Amino acid sequence: MSSTTKTNTRVKTTIQNVAELAGVSKMTVSRVLNNDDKVSDKTRAKVQKAASQLNYRPNISARRLASSKSYFIGLLYEPPCEKGYVSQFMLSGLKSCRKRGYHLVVDECDGTQGEKLKITRDLVEETKVDGLILLPPLCNNIEILNELKSLNVPYIRVSPDIELDLSPFVCMDDYQAAYEMTNLLIARGHRAIGFIIGPPEVGASRLRYQGFLDAMRSKKLPVPPEYIEQGMFSYKSGLTAAKLLLDRANKPSAIFASNDDMAAAVISVANSLGLNVPTDLSVVGYDDTPLATTIWPHITTVQQPIAAMAETSISLLTSGQVNKLEQASLSELRHVLDFEIKERDSVEVN
Amino acid sequence: MSSTTKTNTRVKTTIQNVAELAGVSKMTVSRVLNNDDKVSDKTRAKVQKAASQLNYRPNISARRLASSKSYFIGLLYEPPCEKGYVSQFMLSGLKSCRKRGYHLVVDECDGTQGEKLKITRDLVEETKVDGLILLPPLCNNIEILNELKSLNVPYIRVSPDIELDLSPFVCMDDYQAAYEMTNLLIARGHRAIGFIIGPPEVGASRLRYQGFLDAMRSKKLPVPPEYIEQGMFSYKSGLTAAKLLLDRANKPSAIFASNDDMAAAVISVANSLGLNVPTDLSVVGYDDTPLATTIWPHITTVQQPIAAMAETSISLLTSGQVNKLEQASLSELRHVLDFEIKERDSVEVN
DNA sequence: CTGAAAGCGCTTACAG
DNA sequence: CTGAAAGCGCTTACAG
Numbered sequence: 001m002s003s004t005t006k007t008n009t010r011v012k013t014t015i016q017n018v019a020e021l022a023g024v025s026k027m028t029v030s031r032v033l034n035n036d037d038k039v040s041d042k043t044r045a046k047v048q049k050a051a052s053q054l055n056y057r058p059n060i061s062a063r064r065l066a067s068s069k070s071y072f073i074g075l076l077y078e079p080p081c082e083k084g085y086v087s088q089f090m091l092s093g094l095k096s097c098r099k100r101g102y103h104l105v106v107d108e109c110d111g112t113q114g115e116k117l118k119i120t121r122d123l124v125e126e127t128k129v130d131g132l133i134l135l136p137p138l139c140n141n142i143e144i145l146n147e148l149k150s151l152n153v154p155y156i157r158v159s160p161d162i163e164l165d166l167s168p169f170v171c172m173d174d175y176q177a178a179y180e181m182t183n184l185l186i187a188r189g190h191r192a193i194g195f196i197i198g199p200p201e202v203g204a205s206r207l208r209y210q211g212f213l214d215a216m217r218s219k220k221l222p223v224p225p226e227y228i229e230q231g232m233f234s235y236k237s238g239l240t241a242a243k244l245l246l247d248r249a250n251k252p253s254a255i256f257a258s259n260d261d262m263a264a265a266v267i268s269v270a271n272s273l274g275l276n277v278p279t280d281l282s283v284v285g286y287d288d289t290p291l292a293t294t295i296w297p298h299i300t301t302v303q304q305p306i307a308a309m310a311e312t313s314i315s316l317l318t319s320g321q322v323n324k325l326e327q328a329s330l331s332e333l334r335h336v337l338d339f340e341i342k343e344r345d346s347v348e349v350n
Numbered sequence: 351m352s353s354t355t356k357t358n359t360r361v362k363t364t365i366q367n368v369a370e371l372a373g374v375s376k377m378t379v380s381r382v383l384n385n386d387d388k389v390s391d392k393t394r395a396k397v398q399k400a401a402s403q404l405n406y407r408p409n410i411s412a413r414r415l416a417s418s419k420s421y422f423i424g425l426l427y428e429p430p431c432e433k434g435y436v437s438q439f440m441l442s443g444l445k446s447c448r449k450r451g452y453h454l455v456v457d458e459c460d461g462t463q464g465e466k467l468k469i470t471r472d473l474v475e476e477t478k479v480d481g482l483i484l485l486p487p488l489c490n491n492i493e494i495l496n497e498l499k500s501l502n503v504p505y506i507r508v509s510p511d512i513e514l515d516l517s518p519f520v521c522m523d524d525y526q527a528a529y530e531m532t533n534l535l536i537a538r539g540h541r542a543i544g545f546i547i548g549p550p551e552v553g554a555s556r557l558r559y560q561g562f563l564d565a566m567r568s569k570k571l572p573v574p575p576e577y578i579e580q581g582m583f584s585y586k587s588g589l590t591a592a593k594l595l596l597d598r599a600n601k602p603s604a605i606f607a608s609n610d611d612m613a614a615a616v617i618s619v620a621n622s623l624g625l626n627v628p629t630d631l632s633v634v635g636y637d638d639t640p641l642a643t644t645i646w647p648h649i650t651t652v653q654q655p656i657a658a659m660a661e662t663s664i665s666l667l668t669s670g671q672v673n674k675l676e677q678a679s680l681s682e683l684r685h686v687l688d689f690e691i692k693e694r695d696s697v698e699v700n
Numbered sequence: 701c702t703g704a705a706a707g708c709g710c711t712t713a714c715a716g
Numbered sequence: 717c718t719g720a721a722a723g724c725g726c727t728t729a730c731a732g
Contacts (some may be wrong), residue, residue: 014725025703030727038701057476061414062725065708069727087437094456103453106444126407236646261644268645271622290434294611294641295618296586315542364709380711388717412709415724421713653732 013054022050033058060101073097073317074129075106076120078138084289085306089135089158092310100318105129109138120144124151131317133310139169140203156313161203162201167314168333170309174204177339178211179304182256184300184341186219189350190254190282193221194245196231196238196266198258208258208286210301227252231262238265241247246281253282253350260285260292263299267346278348289300296346305337312337352657372400383408383664409598410451414416422665423447424479425456426470428488434639435656439485439508442660455479459488474501480668483508483660489519490553506663518683520659520665524554527689530563531634534650534691536569539700540604540632543571544595546581546588546616548608558608558636567599577602581612590606590613596623596631603632603700610635610642613649617696628698638692647695655687662687 019026024043027200031039032047039047050056064071075093078084090106097104105127109119116138123129132155138144139157145165148155163318185193195212198205216223226248229241232274238257242265245255257263263285270281277297285292288303312335365383369376374393381389382397389397400406414421425443427436440456447454455477459469467490473479482505486492489507495515496503507519535543545562548555566573575600579591588607592615595605607613613635620631627633627647635642638653662685 012725016725026726027703028701031702034727040701041701059415059725061411062708063727064411065415065710066725066727067411067708084434084437086433087441091437091456092439098455105448106441235644239646241500264645268618268621271618274622291641291644294585295614296589362709376710377719378717381718384711390717393717409709412724413711415726416709416711417724639701 013056013060014061015056017054018047018050018056021054022047052084058101060103063101070128070130071102072105072127072129073102073314074123074127075135076109076123076132076138077106077135078109078116081135084291085287086135088306091312093133093314096311096314097207097318100314102130102314102318104314108146113141113143116141117143117147120147121151124148124153124327129153131155133313133317137202138158141279154317156316158309158313159204164242168335170312170335170337172304172309172337172339175211175214176206177341178208178256178286179215179303180211181341182215183219184343185254185256185282185284185347186215186221188282188347190252190253190256191221191350192227192252194227194229194252194255195223195344196229196241196245196255196257196262199214199232202233205258212256231258233259233261235261235265238262239269242266242269246270246275251281253345254284255281256284258286260287260289260299260301263301263346264291264295267295267297267299278346282347284347292342292344300344300347301342303340303342305339308337359543362409363406365406365408367404368397368400368406371404372397374662390570400517408416408451410453413451417589420478421452422455422477422479423452423664424473424477424482425454425457425485426473426482426488427456427485428459428466431485434641435637436485438575438656439660443658443664445665446661447668450664452480452668453665454664459494463491463493465561466491467493467497469540470497471501474498474607476505481505483667486510487552501588504667506666508659508663509554516683520662520685520687521688522655522659522689524557525561525564527636527691528558528606529565530561531636531652531691532562532565533569534693535604535632535634535697536571538697540602540699541571542577542602542604544577544602544605545573545606545643546591546595546605546612549582552583555608556563562606576600583609583611585611585615588617592616592619596620596625601631604634604663604697605631606634608636610637610639610649613651613696614645616647617645617647617649623680628696632697632700634647634697642692642694650694650697651692653690653692655689 015026015029019029024047028039028043029047032044044163060071075090077200085151093104107119107123109116132148132153134155134157139160155167157167159171160169161299197209213223220229229244231237231241238261245252247271252314256268257266266283270277283299285299285301288301292301365379369379372379372399378389378393379397410421425440426476443454457469457473459466474614480497482503484505484507486509489510505517507517509521510519547559563573579594581587581591589610595602596619605616607616613633615632617627620627625631635649635651638651642649642651
């Protein structure tokens with residue numbers, strides 16, 4: 001019996017087989033599978049047992065053909081996105097979709113505002129996605145959000161800068177992460193800590209900076225203006241900022257850069273100045289991009305929960321929770337996921 | 351009329367509509383769409399005209415349901431893969447599949463050899479992919495190739511090290527690229543050129559090295575052993591090699607690293623030694639990974655034709671050419687795609 | 701709460 | 717070379 005079941009997984013089992021085993025009609029099986037309310041608990045249990053016994057997996061193509069749903073989730077990104085961010089999200093999203101019998105349709109949303117709107121509309125109307133995921137900075141594009149709203153397609157915003165509307169979003173707590181990272185540096189004995197701010201047009205920049213400032217203040221540590229530099233998230237801007245921070249007599253013993261590219265630049269400048277990282281200077285970054293574990297020393301950084309963001313987004317979109325938006329409380333819309341501080345080799349006890 | 355056609359693209363047109371416009375049966379339309387031989391040229395033309403007039407796009411789900419084909423292409427990769435390589439391939443592959451009405455199913459093939467074989471089998475038997483793309487180093491895994499052969503699934507090997515079998519593959523000419531890159535350095539006036547070799551277990555390492563050697567020899571330039579170091583493709587190994595190459599009186603004026611990570615390491619070592627890149631030392635890499643355009647100076651490197659590799663692979667797999675393997679000539683199986691040398695800021699006239 | 705019928709848009713197999 | 721019929725595996729809409 002058990003061996004028969006095993007071989008059965010190789011043979012395609014249909015809704016009809018499940019119906020027969022459970023002793024009900026295909027219709028009832030379909031209802032159970034789609035979480036329809038009006039099925040008695042007893043029947044539901046019978047069907048579920050039969051389905052799992054046969055290792056039944058619904059045929060998506062048949063579903064798609066018969067139903068009004070497309071079983072497609074769209075993922076829209078806008079270049080240039082932080083390197084690696086899109087692909088990490090995509091890889092996780094692909095897996096999350098697959099295990100639910102959905103497919104992820106990834107599209108680049110580039111060009112003028114008009115072209116972006118067109119790409120968005122096409123994805124909705126041609127591919128007929130059941131839901132859309134908007135990566136930053138697209139998730140802050142109010143016209144696209146409005147278009148989606150009028151098209152009546154549920155969407156999730158990933159790490160939005162501001163609460164433009166009452167749509168659901170996933171994000172991490174940038175303020176808290178920067179606060180904790182700063183505390184880690186302080187705990188290692190650092191008092192003179194430099195900071196490179198991210199570009200002002202990115203909302204997270206302010207939060208990361210504020211987290212740093214508050215952590216310093218809570219420990220009554222000074223934050224002299226010459227220890228603060230403005231960066232643009234690019235490696236090159238990190239180079240410039242690091243030179244200003246380090247090419248002086250009274251230099252910080254640690255530098256917190258608002259992203260990994262700039263942190264890597266700090267390490268490079270330190271080296272060219274004859275400073276060893278981490279013995280002479282500790283450096284921390286933010287994002288945990290591939291670069292953080294490419295260069296040497298590997299950078300201590302904040303790991304964004306990208307896989308969890310993808311999983312949460314797709315879970316919300318496929319469970320249909322997003323459709324019940326009107327009744328949803330704010331707490332159901334906001335998903336603040338846990339970050340992790342990855343301690344590596346760029347920090348040392350001072 | 352023209353405006354009607356435009357609005358029609360919004361309404362879903364079916365094979366039935368095309369059949370009616372062309373004055374034939376659905377069956378005939380289906381034959382034309384699937385490139386069936388036995389259709390008269392006249393009928394074919396009529397159908398094609400009607401289809402394009404209606405902007406007809408076949409419904410993949412209906413096709414999948416009715417046919418024995420799945421319209422899925424599998425992409426199998428094995429971590430750790432060169433950073434960015436997989437995601438670049440994936441992004442391109444996603445687009446190539448989409449425009450053909452296919453879907454790309456991406457899966458990570460990790461673990462023991464037994465687990466890898468199981469993942470491969472599952473992808474074939476459960477998802478029923480019509481074809482598989484094997485990224486390196488999976489494409490050199492003879493057991494997986496054999497398994498696929500016995501499962502009778504067509505596959506494409508991407509940048510395989512060796513010709514293990516008579517299956518089709520896509521690749522670029524590593525030897526030629528290294529040859530040309532070396533010539534570029536020579537043309538810029540460099541005579542003393544150092545080289546960092548890639549890991550011996552990667553077939554391309556040998557080809558790149560040989561291309562370098564032959565270019566030097568053809569110009570009668572010396573290649574002293576102290577200018578050659580062994581690397582492992584990692585940044586850290588590049589650091590070690592670069593120190594050996596640069597921390598001496600008689601140093602090369604240019605260094606050719608076998609990949610970008612090591613080239614970035616060379617730049618870092620140069621900086622810490624007080625050498626400016628490119629004025630004191632020219633550096634070139636290979637692969638054109640995101641890192642090459644992240645750090646400063648941006649690295650002059652060889653761009654692998656990843657998008658073209660993805661497009662070619664999917665084109666071969668979806669056109670059904672791969673099935674006619676037996677009759678295929680070798681030239682039809684081998685697809686050596688054009689590379690491009692990206693000249694950036696890490697090389698200067700000597 | 702449950703089911704019989706019809707149909708989604710294609711292709712397969714069979715005729716002619 | 718072309719077509720009428722049946723069916724892929726589900727869901728929708730309608731009964732009861």
